[in-house]
Amino acid sequence: MKLYVDIGNSAIKWATEDDLQVDILHQAESSNLPAAIEHAWLKLKKPEAVYIASVRQQDIDAKLLSWIERHWQIIPLFAETRQLEHGVTNGYKKPGQLGVDRWLALIAARALSKLPQIVVDCGSATTIDAMDGEGRHIGGIILPGLRVFAHCLRQNTDIPHYETGEIGDCFATDTASGILTGAIVAQCATVEKLYQTLQAREMGDVICVVTGGDAELLARHLEVSHRVVHDLVLNGLRLQSGQSERTV
Ligand SMILES: Nc1ncnc2c1ncn2[C@@H]1O[C@H](COP(=O)(O)OP(=O)(O)O)[C@@H](O)[C@H]1O
Ligand SMILES: CC(C)(COP(=O)(O)O)[C@@H](O)C(=O)NCCC(=O)O
Numbered sequence: 001m002k003l004y005v006d007i008g009n010s011a012i013k014w015a016t017e018d019d020l021q022v023d024i025l026h027q028a029e030s031s032n033l034p035a036a037i038e039h040a041w042l043k044l045k046k047p048e049a050v051y052i053a054s055v056r057q058q059d060i061d062a063k064l065l066s067w068i069e070r071h072w073q074i075i076p077l078f079a080e081t082r083q084l085e086h087g088v089t090n091g092y093k094k095p096g097q098l099g100v101d102r103w104l105a106l107i108a109a110r111a112l113s114k115l116p117q118i119v120v121d122c123g124s125a126t127t128i129d130a131m132d133g134e135g136r137h138i139g140g141i142i143l144p145g146l147r148v149f150a151h152c153l154r155q156n157t158d159i160p161h162y163e164t165g166e167i168g169d170c171f172a173t174d175t176a177s178g179i180l181t182g183a184i185v186a187q188c189a190t191v192e193k194l195y196q197t198l199q200a201r202e203m204g205d206v207i208c209v210v211t212g213g214d215a216e217l218l219a220r221h222l223e224v225s226h227r228v229v230h231d232l233v234l235n236g237l238r239l240q241s242g243q244s245e246r247t248v
């Protein structure tokens, strides 16, 4: 059994080879590792290999690494951002600077379609990357994710306490809804802008793939056609680890 692990700034996600065949993804908060995974991982059959993609600090990775060594006597392999892999060329000036989660999402997206693509990952940050029909990553942007967006406002203003908001149209009529709607509208409008820019550049069809913890929420409000793929990063990790492409 192979275990694939994606450590983001908010959540740790994991899946076995079998889980990925049927789009199952498990998750826990990534703030308290390894305690957050211990209960679930102790129930797993001992894996023959563990592959990790992490955008967290090295001491967090190190704690998980020693848990894995202690319980399963194996040393996990860490994914890395590359210059060229699975038909995708990294567009960053310094390729290694691109987050490994973004890189893996790109190679998984390329395995899904050879059309030009916008790849959106809605997590702690929302990243939006563009890739042309030749698999060239053109570049992308980083926005605060939906939660961070609201958190930033609370941290930097004396905005009075507010309850949960709802999204109606663009014109919210209470504080909570104004903040939530602001975050969603800002992100959707940005995705749409990059989509249209790529469409004009490529002069043809473009597809949009959305992943990450807030994918469904954002997707509900996106006006461009799109597809939600929850396990995009884990599928990229699986590809980098040497497994063949899967038709998702
Ligand atoms: N059950 C859930 N538990 C925690 N966060 C969730 C859940 N469902 C959706 N979310 C949202 O997903 C976000 C985390 O998404 P994720 O892609 O895992 O982020 P990251 O890769 O940065 O860890 C959270 O900020 C939250 O808004
Ligand atoms: C942009 C990110 C913080 C996103 O992290 P996430 O929301 O998945 O936790 C991460 O991909 C990262 O640290 N990237 C390095 C900088 C870059 O990609 O340019």
Ligand SMILES: [K+]
Residues within 6 Å of the ligand: 121, 122, 123, 124, 125, 126, 127, 212
């Ligand atoms: K992200």
